[in-house]
Amino acid sequence: MANWAIGVDLGGTKIEIASVERSGEMLNRIRMPTDVDGGPTAIEKQIQEGIEELCKKNNGDPVGVGVGIAAQIESEQGVILNAPNLHWKDVPFQENLKTLTKLPVTITNDVRAAAWGEWLHGSGQGAKEMICMFVGTGIGGGIVCNGQMLGGCSNTAGEVGHMPIRHPGLPCSCGSSGCLESIAGGWAIGKRAQNAIRSDRSAGMQMLKLADGQLDHISAKTVSQAYELKDPLAKYLIQETAEALIDGCTALVNAFNPCRFILGGGVIEGLPIFVDLIEEGVKKKALPAATSKLSFSKAATGNDAGVLGAAALAMNNQ
Amino acid sequence: MANWAIGVDLGGTKIEIASVERSGEMLNRIRMPTDVDGGPTAIEKQIQEGIEELCKKNNGDPVGVGVGIAAQIESEQGVILNAPNLHWKDVPFQENLKTLTKLPVTITNDVRAAAWGEWLHGSGQGAKEMICMFVGTGIGGGIVCNGQMLGGCSNTAGEVGHMPIRHPGLPCSCGSSGCLESIAGGWAIGKRAQNAIRSDRSAGMQMLKLADGQLDHISAKTVSQAYELKDPLAKYLIQETAEALIDGCTALVNAFNPCRFILGGGVIEGLPIFVDLIEEGVKKKALPAATSKLSFSKAATGNDAGVLGAAALAMNNQ
Numbered sequence: 001m002a003n004w005a006i007g008v009d010l011g012g013t014k015i016e017i018a019s020v021e022r023s024g025e026m027l028n029r030i031r032m033p034t035d036v037d038g039g040p041t042a043i044e045k046q047i048q049e050g051i052e053e054l055c056k057k058n059n060g061d062p063v064g065v066g067v068g069i070a071a072q073i074e075s076e077q078g079v080i081l082n083a084p085n086l087h088w089k090d091v092p093f094q095e096n097l098k099t100l101t102k103l104p105v106t107i108t109n110d111v112r113a114a115a116w117g118e119w120l121h122g123s124g125q126g127a128k129e130m131i132c133m134f135v136g137t138g139i140g141g142g143i144v145c146n147g148q149m150l151g152g153c154s155n156t157a158g159e160v161g162h163m164p165i166r167h168p169g170l171p172c173s174c175g176s177s178g179c180l181e182s183i184a185g186g187w188a189i190g191k192r193a194q195n196a197i198r199s200d201r202s203a204g205m206q207m208l209k210l211a212d213g214q215l216d217h218i219s220a221k222t223v224s225q226a227y228e229l230k231d232p233l234a235k236y237l238i239q240e241t242a243e244a245l246i247d248g249c250t251a252l253v254n255a256f257n258p259c260r261f262i263l264g265g266g267v268i269e270g271l272p273i274f275v276d277l278i279e280e281g282v283k284k285k286a287l288p289a290a291t292s293k294l295s296f297s298k299a300a301t302g303n304d305a306g307v308l309g310a311a312a313l314a315m316n317n318q
Numbered sequence: 319m320a321n322w323a324i325g326v327d328l329g330g331t332k333i334e335i336a337s338v339e340r341s342g343e344m345l346n347r348i349r350m351p352t353d354v355d356g357g358p359t360a361i362e363k364q365i366q367e368g369i370e371e372l373c374k375k376n377n378g379d380p381v382g383v384g385v386g387i388a389a390q391i392e393s394e395q396g397v398i399l400n401a402p403n404l405h406w407k408d409v410p411f412q413e414n415l416k417t418l419t420k421l422p423v424t425i426t427n428d429v430r431a432a433a434w435g436e437w438l439h440g441s442g443q444g445a446k447e448m449i450c451m452f453v454g455t456g457i458g459g460g461i462v463c464n465g466q467m468l469g470g471c472s473n474t475a476g477e478v479g480h481m482p483i484r485h486p487g488l489p490c491s492c493g494s495s496g497c498l499e500s501i502a503g504g505w506a507i508g509k510r511a512q513n514a515i516r517s518d519r520s521a522g523m524q525m526l527k528l529a530d531g532q533l534d535h536i537s538a539k540t541v542s543q544a545y546e547l548k549d550p551l552a553k554y555l556i557q558e559t560a561e562a563l564i565d566g567c568t569a570l571v572n573a574f575n576p577c578r579f580i581l582g583g584g585v586i587e588g589l590p591i592f593v594d595l596i597e598e599g600v601k602k603k604a605l606p607a608a609t610s611k612l613s614f615s616k617a618a619t620g621n622d623a624g625v626l627g628a629a630a631l632a633m634n635n636q
Binding site: 072081128129141143145146148150151152153154155156157158159160162163164165166167174176178243247250251252254255256257258259285286287289290292293294 | 390399446447461463464466468469470471472473474475476477478480481482483484485492494496561565568569570572573574575576577603604605607608610611612
């Protein structure tokens with residue numbers, strides 16, 4: 001049997017396909033823009049062609065194909081119930097790809113695939129209990145319990161961005177309010193900065209300058225850049241973000257008692273000091289017994305976590 | 319091999335010992351006041367004698383002994399690291415009981431034992447993913463992931479009372495602030511009622527009457543009684559409690575995606591309408607996909623959960 005698998009990271013703007021050895025070593029990779037307008041048929045064809053190209057390069061067939069996708073997925077049959085970025089609903093994607101590629105195919109949520117990547121090949125290696133939180137535009141994660149990735153009852157485990165931590169709190173993307181994501185998600189950091197500057201323009205001069213004077217171009221990235229320049233408003237916003245992340249991580253640490261807590265995603269990559277701030281805060285706020293064996297790390301596989309994890313999943317399911 | 323085990327619920331005021339069949343049927347039970355002043359030696363002797371009595375009644379030896387105790391426990395050797403109710407620190411309790419009884423002994427946290435009881439013989443039967451939250455004086459719980467009770471990295475998993483849900487929030491028993499328990503734990507409900515009445519005595523007339531005019535005798539139970547009598551302040555306090563519980567349960571539902579959510583403990587038993595209030599609130603606040611297969615129930619084994627669960631644990635470990 002082959003000792004490599006195909007990992008696919010299917011996003012709203014690009015598709016990444018890689019051939020990955022069992023050890024996590026990447027053999028080859030292909031990147032292409034996602035043909036969102038072409039719908040499932042076009043995208044399935046893009047992926048099929050990418051897989052064929054990698055099979056040719058590797059001179060053979062992989063053990064299977066794993067796909068990570070930002071979607072809510074029915075896990076038994078691999079049906080995409082809802083993928084907002086792709087405008088898909090109820091697409092039997094796993095079945096379709098199986099028919100096209102004649103290979104075993106496994107579909108999972110993109111964030112859970114990335115958590116798999118971190119667990120098997122990144123900062124989570126060897127952890128029997130792990131929480132991986134990705135703080136990007138949104139916030140999501142993956143949870144390993146008793147040495148197994150947690151799927152949950154309806155395959156949605158790991159939605160750690162929607163833990164209520166503020167009351168009544170700000171409106172969240174999920175329709176609720178006060179969620180962790182409503183303060184610490186990338187979209188929320190940008191929005192909070194814009195609102196702060198709208199009510200006190202003088203405090204936002206540095207950020208406005210960084211955004212070429214365009215208030216609505218101010219994003220989480222702008223806030224991170226201004227923080228590095230010691231801008232007071234940016235410092236305030238980052239502290240508020242860190243406090244929210246400390247509360248969310250503390251909730252998870254007390255409830256789950258993980259050994260390893262991994263932080264990744266654009267907001268963390270943009271300002272890695274978050275890892276230290278969160279570790280310090282959680283170790284102060286959580287129950288001492290719950291943190292006695294806990295270590296924090298930044299995600300190690302970076303942008304590769306998605307394809308690595310999807311390939312690992314394919315390997316695991318054989 | 320015998321088809322029954324001994325379950326022990328060791329509390330700060332009483333010890334309960336029961337012989338329990340694999341099916342969960344209780345054969346015999348003994349209750350005695352805990353000899354706290356006698357220290358570990360006296361209590362170990364109390365338990366030994368109770369076990370001998372049950373063995374005589376059942377005409378033979380059990381497969382093993384399980385003990386649930388309100389303590390932080392080192393799981394490998396069953397050492398009690400800290401049991402505040404008993405004033406114990408670093409007691410090799412599992413080893414001591416093994417030597418005395420010449421039976422296999424397993425020690426676990428009392429709340430986790432009760433969660434085991436609910437999982438195997440109560441409202442959690444058959445659930446692959448379950449959260450059991452006990453709202454008593456304090457708040458704790460047990461979590462079943464992938465069909466296994468979660469111990470966690472340092473055996474403290476299930477401390478769901480110490481999820482931060484309010485900011486900055488009220489001081490909590492754990493030394494932090496804003497925890498779920500700091501609003502919804504029995505001690506906190508009583509304290510919030512007392513504080514409210516202290517600042518507006520007229521609003522508290524009904525509760526004061528129920529507590530024979532003694533402000534400092536007002537407890538969670540008083541608030542529940544006044545709520546049943548449609549007292550407006552009690553109604554407000556119960557709503558605030560329910561909101562906090564909804565936030566805490568929503569956090570767990572979104573992060574873990576359980577199939578079954580079980581609520582028990584004195585506060586819930588005292589006002590069972592909490593189960594409906596929480597179910598309604600969580601189903602509104604959590605992600606729809608995370609609640610699609612979720613059901614809520616009141617704990618079914620009541621005060622028996624502790625001994626049933628401890629016996630089940632002994633059975634499970636053979």
